């Protein structure tokens with residue numbers, strides 16, 4: 001009997017051809033992953049990989065985590081979805097946890113990072129509008145930033161290759177040419193400035209702490225909001241629940257997604273109460289956002305990740321990972337379990353690493369990123385280094 005996996009493998013050669021049913025936006029994929037266990041993924045041929053991508057910084061608890069799997073299965077047997085026409089208790093529970101952790105007051109749930117940033121942009125504009133500041137519409141973002149692919153999120157993602165062919169983007173989004181020009185770009189027309197503490201898609205590049213501090217001060221001075229995009233850095237990825245905790249920022253709005261529900265699609269926007277009140281009934285929404293299935297998963301992930309011992313583990317294994325890599329690679333930057341380094345040809349490096357049984361991601365031409373599951377152990381780090389060394393990559 002032909003299984004679906006066999007069918008996909010048989011069709012693999014046809015990717016991109018006229019009769020291939022998927023759009024070509026991801027290009028051709030050479031591997032088909034069919035199973036995951038802890039920090040390992042297995043492809044359709046049964047080959048085992050050490051997963052240092054975690055679904056691009058998503059699978060915080062690794063794959064097939066028993067508690068997460070149980071909660072998702074139980075919720076699926078009880079109620080997957082009912083819409084926000086009805087109160088969803090698991091949303092209230094997760095909102096309480098996230099507001100307590102962030103020091104913010106209110107949460108809105110959506111399904112992805114782009115949607116979280118989209119909602120954050122809308123919230124910032126709507127807040128200014130609700131105060132009668134109708135000319136305060138500008139959203140300032142940082143060179144090297146990445147905030148997602150919806151038209152709004154793309155408008156604050158200043159990468160020509162991503163924006164090409166999609167103009168006109170949404171009006172009044174501005175990214176200066178250089179980081180040093182960001183502070184001056186924030187003025188009385190600015191609704192919000194959006195920052196990442198560590199620019200993930202930008203190459204795992206930490207934004208200098210004094211610049212973040214100056215941006216926050218300028219926002220306060222000019223009456224603009226500070227949005228911290230924690231889509232990639234949040235939910236323990238950098239060794240604290242939020243990366244902003246490590247740099248002393250006090251955001252007005254936080255965008256979250258990726259790790260939040262461990263792989264079940266979920267995003268969130270957190271905000272101060274005064275700002276959140278701008279979203280009056282009917283002003284924003286999402287059919288799927290915060291549904292019982294996603295919230296059941298999110299509550300399990302957050303309950304585990306917020307434990308001080310779990311976060312200490314991320315810091316400890318992260319420090320070990322950095323200590324093993326630092327002598328072997330160039331320009332290693334990052335924190336916790338989010339690291340990037342430079343190579344001459346990132347795509348070739350990642351392809352050879354996969355051959356050697358280590359999954360990594362290339363960001364741009366020269367940067368390689370490691371964002372493994374947060375349950376990673378030091379022994380996995382040793383195994384990863386050994387596999388890459390055997391392949392002549394380190």
Ligand SMILES: Cc1ncc(COP(=O)(O)O)c(C=O)c1O
Pocket residue numbers: 112113114115117146147148149196200201229230231232233257258
């Ligand atoms: C910082 C940041 N913001 C937003 C996004 C977009 O998230 P999503 O792909 O879930 O829309 C990403 C994705 O890589 C990200 O790293």
